[in-house]
Amino acid sequence: MPHLIDKTLPAFRTQGVTKVYGTGASTVHALRGVDVEIPAGELVVLLGASGSGKSTLLNILGGLDRATDGVVHFFADDLTAMSDRELTLYRRHHVGFVFQFYNLMPSLTAYENVELVTEIADNPLEPAEALALVGLEQRLDHFPAQMSGGEQQRVAIARAIAKRPTILFCDEPTGALDSHTGRAVLRVLQDVNRELGTTVLIITHAAATAKMADRVIDFADGGIREVVVNTTKLSAEDIQW
Numbered sequence: 001m002p003h004l005i006d007k008t009l010p011a012f013r014t015q016g017v018t019k020v021y022g023t024g025a026s027t028v029h030a031l032r033g034v035d036v037e038i039p040a041g042e043l044v045v046l047l048g049a050s051g052s053g054k055s056t057l058l059n060i061l062g063g064l065d066r067a068t069d070g071v072v073h074f075f076a077d078d079l080t081a082m083s084d085r086e087l088t089l090y091r092r093h094h095v096g097f098v099f100q101f102y103n104l105m106p107s108l109t110a111y112e113n114v115e116l117v118t119e120i121a122d123n124p125l126e127p128a129e130a131l132a133l134v135g136l137e138q139r140l141d142h143f144p145a146q147m148s149g150g151e152q153q154r155v156a157i158a159r160a161i162a163k164r165p166t167i168l169f170c171d172e173p174t175g176a177l178d179s180h181t182g183r184a185v186l187r188v189l190q191d192v193n194r195e196l197g198t199t200v201l202i203i204t205h206a207a208a209t210a211k212m213a214d215r216v217i218d219f220a221d222g223g224i225r226e227v228v229v230n231t232t233k234l235s236a237e238d239i240q241w
């Protein structure tokens, strides 16, 4: 699989992406023909009611799942034409994930949790450097149980960015956090986008998060209801919810 990235192309272009789960009476049409472009380098927020298809699209863009129909381009590469092996390489080289629950190894320190990834990546950040980027340079030797929820989520972000992904996907990254801590986590995601140039996609139920985005994609019933391109953006600390 070629890994040359043509910066003149959008990071993602989808055409007619559908996803159908199940068969017969239990069929669910999770995506009903999604056409969307995500320019490289943007911070994009996906909003929409529960069950509207946001996570399904994120999982398809992230190579965790496959579309039932339609085409997904990642720069010049067609993800929908890739073998399972190629999709694994795509995830390994280009994609970082952050989820609502941090999924850290409880028996490993913050440093060791990040090191698990850097040991198998090409040209990674040093674990200490990744942890410093999320403001945890003082917590390298702490175990998850010794850290707050917001700190654990920042370790999870450090782990995701340590392999220098092209894209960082975040599914409800502040869902388990109070608004003050959530803002600190959003600030880190904003810094990753600005300082590393990583394209960042955030799914959230906190609609105010849209104010820090370059682009807001509003989902409804398996499709895109509206895409708004913001002319001005707020800093994460100025967001209220």
Ligand SMILES: Nc1ncnc2c1ncn2[C@@H]1O[C@H](COP(=O)(O)OP(=O)(O)OP(=O)(O)O)[C@@H](O)[C@H]1O
Binding pocket: 021, 022, 028, 029, 030, 048, 049, 050, 051, 052, 053, 054, 055, 056, 057, 219
């Ligand atoms: N593995 C699966 N098997 C069957 N149905 C599924 C599966 N995953 C998702 N669905 C269904 O697909 C639809 C879209 O789900 P999805 O998780 O993408 O929505 P969402 O917008 O991310 O929701 P939420 O905000 O609650 O996370 C829902 O009706 C859901 O029940």
